[in-house]
Amino acid sequence: MATNKHAIIRYEALDRCFSNKGKKFFIDDLIAYVSDALKDYTGTDSSISRRQLFKDIDFMRSEAGFRAPIGSIKEGKKTYYRYEDMSYTLAMQQINPVEAELLKTTLEMLGRFKGLPQFDYVQELALKLKKSFQLEDLEHSIYFDQNEYLRNLHLLGEILKLINQRQVLNITYRSFNQAEDEYVVIHPYFLKQYNKRWFLYGQCQGFDSWTSLALDRIQDITIEEDATFIPCNESPEDYFEDIIGVSKPIDAKCEFVKIKVNKSLWPYIDSKPLHPSQTVIDRAEAYTVIQLEIIPNYEFYAQILGFGAAIEVISPLLVREKTVRRVKDSLKNYY
Template sequence: MSRIHYLLRNILIINKIKNDPYIGLLELTDYIEQTLTLRGIEDAGISRRTILRDIQSIQTDFGIDIQYNRQRQGYFIEDLALRSDVEQFLDSFDVFNALNMEAGVPDFVFAEKHRPRGTQHLFSLIHAIKNALRIRFSYEKFQGETLSERYLEPYALKECRGRWYVVGRTKGQQDLKTYGLDRISNLDVTEERFKKDASVNLSEKFRYSYGIYSSDEYPVEEVVLSFDAEDGRYLKSLPLHPTQEIIQDSKEEFVIRLQVKITEDFIMEILSRSWSLKVIQPASLQERLHNIYQSALKR
């Protein structure tokens, strides 16, 4: 059975136990088998022994503690508050896998035609990160330069706008760098182990970032934006950033406050809502957007 099926089983188990606590082993096994069949994976060979092994591996792979309650004869997750990075990975992988079923996408599902490249590296990178193994790969920048060889100590995977990135350090350097999986080739997971720096807090590093850029050259700024009510409904259901705070929500105007690094990714995102966008602060962002609009008009 392929590694993608193995990881998919684990994700299905986590989500099922999270949403249906104290589910029994037999019911859980039947659910996993039926769900895999619906996703076009026939002859999955799922047994109760398989599920028990998966439950044990989930602790190692995801750091999620699944316990068995003898009194209620079912499984539950010890700490339901899953880390946000784990939640995001589970959601992203599930969507990716749902749209890449082996049986093919049915003709009534109209998914975007562009699919991210590089996802074939995910499992090798997960293995390298879990086991603190250095990796080598060839990398091509967007500028179309010749391939360069990279030697990296991988710390994490990050998904942004449909693209996957590996985050890590070059040996002997302190700066964390990100590399798009779609521009990686000749990936080699070496047998060389490295000691992870316990002071590296990636959740904090990306806390105020938008997109993949997290460099300290971008200061964290308070940003206040105004939109019309229609855009407001969209931004309530899908916030622009985790720090989003609603200041005003009326029939005329929807105003939010963010604490964010004003990166190129952030600017591109708010430009996509230009028809109703008004930048209240900071003035530097107002000026930057003004220059972008002026430049566009002159073309």
């Protein structure tokens, strides 16, 4: 699509002519109107030739241009030009079909966030794009591993709005291992999704470290009117740099964890590292030894145990012993 400033002015001027229901624009009228528009922009006398005008009309009609429904209506020996669909405007067609296809793919992705009212418009916008550019539906072309039945998904939009408003929240919360509700005053910073679940991160009143609250365990949310919001003093990237998943044990230190990976599993681990710090420190025909620089947490152990016999924690000894203990505890269920 042309990006020349004069071309854009010409297209927009022609658009105003073609969408004018009260006047018929013949060729000489179009030339005069476009020339005046160019003069207003440049401040000097400018004109457009008849040849250039027809080239602009052909471009606006074309697939590479705007697919504009410009009709040629005979009146005696003369012809005037007008949109055949008077609801059409160039303002709605500022992207070409290729760009529209890419945008629609993105809209389909955003449309998966069904719990976020901020994205409710994407389905309507996708329909408009389909109508304007004759795009095929992408509904069955891409799928996401999202739990649409997760409790409290409808709270995502509300919480996101409260985060942006820097509101201090009073949350009624009940974790899986609690019989009673607890009441948490939290300064919310961001939402994070992990393993099909959503978590709210922020700083609880009276604590220096961040707290994570599972969205599906929230019972109620109200605004703490008299509290002053405490700004975030750490970036999420730094916070999650040395962990897998979402939980960060208090006062835990980062360790070098060595893991032996069976050759049958290695292509998977190689293409999808367990952590950004993953490095290879030894190779053999039957296995590969990798090293992670992490804080071992619940998600780390869950992921390691999920690979079964194809993976073995070598060191540190304490991390190895904790892994062995979890394996033995699992075996008790089968004997």
